Amino acid sequence: MGPLESPSLESHTLRLEPLAVAHAEEMFETLSAQSIYDYIPGGPPSSAAALRERYAMLARGRSSDDRQLWLNWIIRVRSGQCAGFVQATIYPGRTGDFAFVLAPEFWGQGVAFEACQAAIPHIARQFGVTGLFATVDPKNVRSIRLLTRLGFLEIAPSGYPHGEVEPDDRVFSLSCTPYFVPNAG
Numbered sequence: 201m202g203p204l205e206s207p208s209l210e211s212h213t214l215r216l217e218p219l220a221v222a223h224a225e226e227m228f229e230t231l232s233a234q235s236i237y238d239y240i241p242g243g244p245p246s247s248a249a250a251l252r253e254r255y256a257m258l259a260r261g262r263s264s265d266d267r268q269l270w271l272n273w274i275i276r277v278r279s280g281q282c283a284g285f286v287q288a289t290i291y292p293g294r295t296g297d298f299a300f301v302l303a304p305e306f307w308g309q310g311v312a313f314e315a316c317q318a319a320i321p322h323i324a325r326q327f328g329v330t331g332l333f334a335t336v337d338p339k340n341v342r343s344i345r346l347l348t349r350l351g352f353l354e355i356a357p358s359g360y361p362h363g364e365v366e367p368d369d370r371v372f373s374l375s376c377t378p379y380f381v382p383n384a385g
């Protein structure tokens with residue numbers, strides 16, 4: 201298997217499927233609630249066709265200059281519904297940005313937490329990622345609670361290695377080296 205042909209990841213109640221163009225129709229519904237975008241840039245996709253186009257780009261798995269790896273998984277819950285996605289952008293220095301988005305009907309159940317707990321060790325081991333970063337609107341209390349529960353620690357915005365931080369955004373970082381356990385799969 202090549203480095204970008206990620207497997208599906210299984211957790212106790214979830215399946216994380218590597219993002220494919222075929223997810224666009226289902227995810228158009230999932231991403232349609234305006235409240236998802238209260239504290240993150242953008243808004244609901246304008247159409248399933250527009251989302252297909254975006255997913256065709258993301259599913260290539262890397263930027264056109266080959267410097268960034270783009271890892272995206274759709275979160276599928278037991279009922280078969282797509283709850284949202286987790287995403288990591290990996291930079292040449294083997295650090296990454298980490299992000300997650302769920303439809304509001306799946307908030308407050310630990311679904312995002314379970315999905316992130318499945319994705320992070322895989323990202324660390326499979327791609328040799330040593331640290332993950334997240335920049336968060338200070339009003340995004342749910343996201344900050346989730347990052348904290350996952351073990352992310354707040355750092356000074358000047359320590360963010362992947363570009364400019366939006367004014368007022370808080371920056372969180374997780375060291376992934378504990379996942380490099382000897383003989384771990």
Ligand SMILES: CC(C)(COP(=O)(O)OP(=O)(O)OC[C@H]1O[C@@H](n2cnc3c(N)ncnc32)[C@H](O)[C@@H]1OP(=O)(O)O)[C@@H](O)C(=O)NCCC(=O)NCCS
Binds near residue numbers: 300302311312335336
């Ligand atoms: C950020 C986001 C993913 C957080 O979702 P979430 O459901 O709050 O996150 P978690 O999966 O950690 O769930 C935590 C909640 O589930 C509850 N829960 C239930 N069972 C749980 C379990 N087994 N484990 C953990 N939490 C559990 C917790 O008590 C908590 O409940 P509360 O909200 O009443 O305090 C979601 O708000 C979202 O998609 N927002 C829009 C997009 C966004 O802002 N993304 C972040 C960009 S930085």
